[in-house]
Amino acid sequence: MAEAPRTDTTGLPGDPLVATPVAEGPGTPRILRLPHGDGPIVALRMFVPVDETPAEAGGGWILARLAERRIAEAARRLGADVAVRRTPDGVSYSVAGPRTDFDYLAYILRLATSQPDPSFVGDARRELQTALDGLLETGPGQVELALRLRTAVGAPIAGTPGSVPGLSAAAVLDLWSRTHRSDRMTLLVSGSVATPLLLASLTEIGAADPVVPVRPSGPPPVQPAPPDLQLIRRFTGRAWSGLRDMDPVVAPVLARLAAEAVRTAPGDFEARLLLWNGGSGPVLAATGVAFPARFAELDAALDGLLSKTADLARGDAFTRAVEEVRREWLLELADPLGRLHIVGSAIDGGEGFDAVRRRLDALDSLSPARVIEAIEGLRGTATRVTVR
């Protein structure tokens, strides 16, 4: 006999950044609640972990894109805010609207997580393929794609040139059926909705077929060589993936300092700083372009980036970088769906229910020494790519 879900209908006021588990049981999503005050809005975020094999890379992106299209009309009919995101850990489906329309909001969530129509998979795959082709047709795109592929842990969420052509409707539906199981899902709720009502709205969500498709095995797909480009300028980049074991507040502060280092580097070239999640943590990258006569200046600037970033961390730039990170986080947290996304993403990544509160506290106590220590840990770990 199935164990009854544990429930708790109280929504005690508390820290708006700390989630509380209120229900969990076999056959139902885990339900977490965020303090919501007494506002008339309810916001829901359903997270589904997606573990693609290398041959399925890009499949989760297609599931998210199809869900986005599927719910667009339903959301427009009500005027609800919706968002579907492919995150490094899975796919999140979010919806917000008046609490009096909770039934309809829950319907949108069920629609978002429902089985995709196989006849639309081809369109979404072409969209992904076009984006990848666009990267491969330019120098900066080739550098960035190569850096992303070489620093990725697991399957890159935006797919690879080798995996995307193989994403058939059957493969995508198998991925959906394997991942979109109600007991693998987590619902994060902000709003005055009683837990029994939440549980009732989640019945029959996700894949109903009791047979779970087997995770495909086999060798990873062969990555085709990028096309030769007729280029006048030269393109290069570095990526450092050694941040993944560090405190999560270090990477964004370090990235802003590095961005300032790139922006103020002397020389006749263009360069930019990137920070992305490479599958198990942040990856810091710098890419640039220069005419051949100036390429050495660019190369030297990227090679000296860590030293210059460390110098900046010892000065006023450190305080500015911390303020910028705090501003960015707080402004996103001010929006109902933004709060759900940030708190939910931290929980998806296994950081805990109070991870965002701890991050803000850690930001307050972050020291230049801690950032400089992180920079030192990155030395000698750069992945280099050059296209000429």
Next chain:
Amino acid sequence: MNARGRGHRLPLSLVVALMVLCGPGSVSAQSPRTADGHRVDLVDSASVLVATTLSISSGTADDPLRSEGLTFILAEAHRISLEDVPGVLRVETHVDRSTLTWTVLSTPAAADAALRSLQSADVMLRGLPTAIEEARRRFVFTATTPTAEVEAEAAGLFAGFGSPWSRPLRGTPETVSTIDARAARDRWTDLFEHETALVRVAPPDTGLDPAASPDGIPPTSNADTVDTVLPSARDSTGADADPFGATATEFAWSTPDRLRITRDVTNVWIVAGFPIPSDLDRTTRDHLLHRIGEILDPVPGDPGTIGAGAEVIHLPAGDVLVVRLTTLPFAAARWEERIRSLPSGITPPFDPEFFRWERRRFRAHLLLQDASAGPRSRRVARDLLETGAVRALEEEAWELAPDDLADAAGRLGPPRILVFGPDVDGDDPRP
């Protein structure tokens, strides 16, 4: 600090007196109000930051003659300085001909500093040189764009050419060159002679002013509310008074008009104004605005339309619903006719289901907009300046009836329409 900017406090005894007047089941909340203006603090336990709005019922139409652009520059100067206050995350400004608003988003720890700075002329003056320089630079970039001319012509059509209301919002290079610290300080003092609303939305335990957040004032838009009579916002009969003195039966104008200005530019700008009867309640008015927004911006989009929107502006003689649309020339005549016939095109719903969905969309629009601290503090300040009361949005949206929208549209006054751009249809009457 300007003396009138200080001490937006209501004695606790008077707050209690106001609460005694509360009637159960009321749907709107009068604010505590001192001689210095409305002052409300709201607690939002889901918020992680503090939003502070200062809104003043004076705008660019009050710029001194030959100093046009002063209010705009003053607003920008204050924004620039406020963004330098430690803990301030973002400052948003809104300036039009009749209103000036700043909304400061800050960390809770910086909320008091933000509140003090927001009311400080000295803080504003620190940003003045940068604001003047930015205004001058902007004139260089906008010298050849037609939007300033479109705005000026529309303002003249609506309020009378030559009236203070029709002067250029941002002034001209000549008028801006006269602006200095003394002019800015004088204008600052003048601003606080007008009605003001100071609103904070903040997490609990962030030092909100207890005098400004009595129990009866709604912590959110739909909480228990109070309803008291605020003499300055009601006339002697108890009816809502128009802030500009118009009676319930008056419109901003009573005759239609059309102005065609031919210019060899790539797009056509259509600006249409419909006078709003002054006794139309705000939520019905917002509902009408929302519906017109949906008509102007359909899904899928209308071919040829570049941009469209609708807003309510406050003329001295009454409120006006203004529709703005930019289109490619081939679609201009069709859009002009469509806009002209908007009031008659909004008919009572044949299908009750259609109305229910339309109302749900409007309710979602209202409540989602109000769900973040910044937009909520701005909305509450606007409510206070326009009516002296804070609306309970959820209840008001529920009270909308199927015929309200068509009735409201049918009561709009005759339109005044500006069509600006190339004349591909040959409708310019000039030879």
